[in-house]
Amino acid sequence: MKVLLATEKPFAAEAVSGIRDILEEAGHELVLLEKYKTKEELLAAVADVDAMIIRSDKVTAEVVEAAKQLKLVVRAGAGYDNVDLKACTERKIVVMNTPGQNSNAVAELAIGMMIYMSRNCFNPGTGSELSGKKLGIIGFGNIGQLIAKKAVALGMDVIIKTDEIKEKHQRWNMTFSFDKLYSSCDFISINIPATPMTKGSVKYEYLVQMPKGGCLINTARKELICEEGLMQALTERPDLKYATDIAPECINELKEKFGNRVFATPKKMGAETSEANINAGLAAAHQIVKYFEIGCVKFQVNK
Ligand code: 3PG
Numbered sequence: 001m002k003v004l005l006a007t008e009k010p011f012a013a014e015a016v017s018g019i020r021d022i023l024e025e026a027g028h029e030l031v032l033l034e035k036y037k038t039k040e041e042l043l044a045a046v047a048d049v050d051a052m053i054i055r056s057d058k059v060t061a062e063v064v065e066a067a068k069q070l071k072l073v074v075r076a077g078a079g080y081d082n083v084d085l086k087a088c089t090e091r092k093i094v095v096m097n098t099p100g101q102n103s104n105a106v107a108e109l110a111i112g113m114m115i116y117m118s119r120n121c122f123n124p125g126t127g128s129e130l131s132g133k134k135l136g137i138i139g140f141g142n143i144g145q146l147i148a149k150k151a152v153a154l155g156m157d158v159i160i161k162t163d164e165i166k167e168k169h170q171r172w173n174m175t176f177s178f179d180k181l182y183s184s185c186d187f188i189s190i191n192i193p194a195t196p197m198t199k200g201s202v203k204y205e206y207l208v209q210m211p212k213g214g215c216l217i218n219t220a221r222k223e224l225i226c227e228e229g230l231m232q233a234l235t236e237r238p239d240l241k242y243a244t245d246i247a248p249e250c251i252n253e254l255k256e257k258f259g260n261r262v263f264a265t266p267k268k269m270g271a272e273t274s275e276a277n278i279n280a281g282l283a284a285a286h287q288i289v290k291y292f293e294i295g296c297v298k299f300q301v302n303k
Contacts, residue, residue, distance in 0.1 A: 051291075
């Protein structure tokens, strides 16, 4: 089978060679499309492939239409909001992700952002420590759980927001209430997928409840934040801060108005470690091999 690795933001070379080895050993052919600049390049590359591995690359209805032979899309990563699931399902194309494979990299970035914001973005001046501070975690999947463990090791108190109590929640302080979470936590870390339910769910009414010096950390998706509400909260509360791995639409205005109280990475870098690239990339290649060998759909997300 012909497998396209389409990564506008390329994987580390070691991950790419590992993916190639796995696929070629199983008799497949790897086609590489890295750092592409236009949609047309992607449309041309998908024309005759049977499977594709992507990162945040957009698999739209147009891409699906152009990919006449496509049977399988593997998102090497967690979030698959960049894939038009409806268009894939209509064409009976299986879509998978590789859950957990890049979670540690994202969790480490979230902790790094908390330290960075607590230390005035590494500018001169008196900062504060994470130890003894309270961290609220919204979304307790692979990333949320790793952040919680690392935060405890740093001496933080952790509260998780949950909708239902599960086995994995038992050892943690929990709340069902957003009001309680925001009003009691010095840091809030957002770790949920972007869905019609969650988009815009981080809003003004919650943000303004944060204690003095409160800081919001977003390593998930920009769509989760109500940007108007964020702007209003930062305006009314000169002590609040926001750090994100996905620049909001209004980043220039935020930077201009709030300076170092707002930080955004220049390009999403949560999963940008060679370890995460290798874990997610190789897992994707193995999943492709197993799918074509034995029809394994363990990580299918469009069932
Ligand atoms: C994910 O959903 O896995 C992360 O957001 C990483 O995305 P990336 O592979 O585009 O960096």
